[in-house]
Amino acid sequence: MSRVADADCFFGGREELLSPDDSMNACFTAFDKDRDNRLSVVEFGGLCRALFRNDAGKPYLLEARKLAEMFSVFDKNEDGYIDREEFKMCWSKWIKTVVRPVSAFVIVDVQNDFISGSLAVCNCSAQHKGEEVVPVINEALDTIKFDVVAYSMDWHPNNHLSFVTNVAKYPMHPSSKVKAADAKLYDKVVYDGDPVKEQILWPPHCIQDSWGAELHPDLKIVDNALWIKKGYDPEIDSYSAFFDNAKISDTGLSRQLRQRGVTDVFVCGIATDVCVGATAIHSLEEGFRTIIMDDACRGVSAEDIETLKQDIMRNSGVIVATSQVKSMVQGRDRRPELGYKLALMLRDARPC
Template sequence: MFRGRFVVLILRPPSLQVVEPINRLLDTVPFDCVFYSLDWHPADHVSFIDNVHMRELHPSSPAQAYDTVVFAGPPPMRQRLWPRHCVQDSWGAELHKELKVVDGAVKVYKGTNPEVDSYSVFWDNKKLTDTSLIAQLRARGATDIYICGLAYDVCVGATIADALAIGYRAILIDDASRGVDLADIERTKATIVNSSGVIVHSHEVGAMVEGRDRRPELGYKLAMELKNAMEEAQ
């Protein structure tokens, strides 16, 4: 029996379309632990379009919202610009009032460094600093992680990519996630599938957590991780 079924909820002030399926999951599925990930940006964060004047841009860089720019550095740094969002201690950083927050859940804060953006709930984008999530999962003996929320092709995609790279069996809940760009969402899906991850609908999650639905992709992922561990031990 595999132990350690966890759900990681990646949430900004969310589209109401994700709240209902997430709440239904939290009411009906016996996850071992629930983690809520929150962007927690300082007001001078590097990703905010209205802060672009605070750092020197490479002369070739555009500077509109959703553009990817290059700050001059040193060292030069690529950064996608976003509208101001999730500022620390503001209402915009709060979980939606209609979202269920379960007893015993853990909140993980990311994006706190003003100079480095942070999409994944595991690390910042430069892999300089990790969050508390890695230690929390390790302490709980996690094996399977169910991931959903916002945005599908940004924070959700980066988180499941990291989870798979670390060695977790990772599942993205499709209808409990929403994204920014349709083409990027499709690329995110392809990356997950090519990395032995699984994409499911929320109505399938209960049977998977309870062991009644055993996906071959997850079995393959486990076998590969065991093989890698044995090779490293030799």
């Protein structure tokens, strides 16, 4: 690309963009409108307008505050400009990831007990039909080339403390408003221990090696997938595919995704406001750009689902329909929220 290249079109050709260093220099030059060998905030804004577009080429709106924050990440000497040396990090750590993400598709707990068994979401207040996620997920697996696919499964022993039938087996903390003798299904209790554990009481579900713990028989299983079994410690629950509820132990998922260079985690499954939501929150905390595939999820409570979505978006996660995912995986639909999230991670990781 020459010095007179049209900056607005610079990020259209992904393969051309991410070749050798001359592409980095061409990118810098394309947005250095006044040719002073540095990018001002205004010129960086032009870069961002070209970078953050949907797959039809329409720019996304970007808040001025977030633009300024992202600019400050790369203006390391704080002189109000990004020079060519500073732009090297902007190019290698930020632009390359935005344009060419590495994706993981994390399919959470699409198990029989959550669909038609003892804890079927159709019997919960939102009255969702869990089986409806299966064809949506299968279509995504058939049509989208994810770099990594992972399946998580609840995998409880019979004596798990989350089962209402076991409530008398575990000592209550004095702060628990519900006592063991009075505890009912879906009550919230507080168990004693280190740490103290707040626990919703569920019916027995997803017991190891049972029919209820099996994935739905129609769910597509791909080769070379990662398998995450969680909740096998009887003394603590594990909603997330990353950690138990107290973040004492991890499942190894984060490490395996990092080993594969994953930048973007797409999450779906059952239930939106419980295990899917906990997985997405931990994904954000672990530094992955995180996307919930809304139509590939079903949940328990409509109110809690909405609360979860607001939490995810407040933390620079994104909620999308599955039909939008392919272009995001291919780097053609580039969301400013995810770019902002990545910039903040680079800021926080940068040595003082």
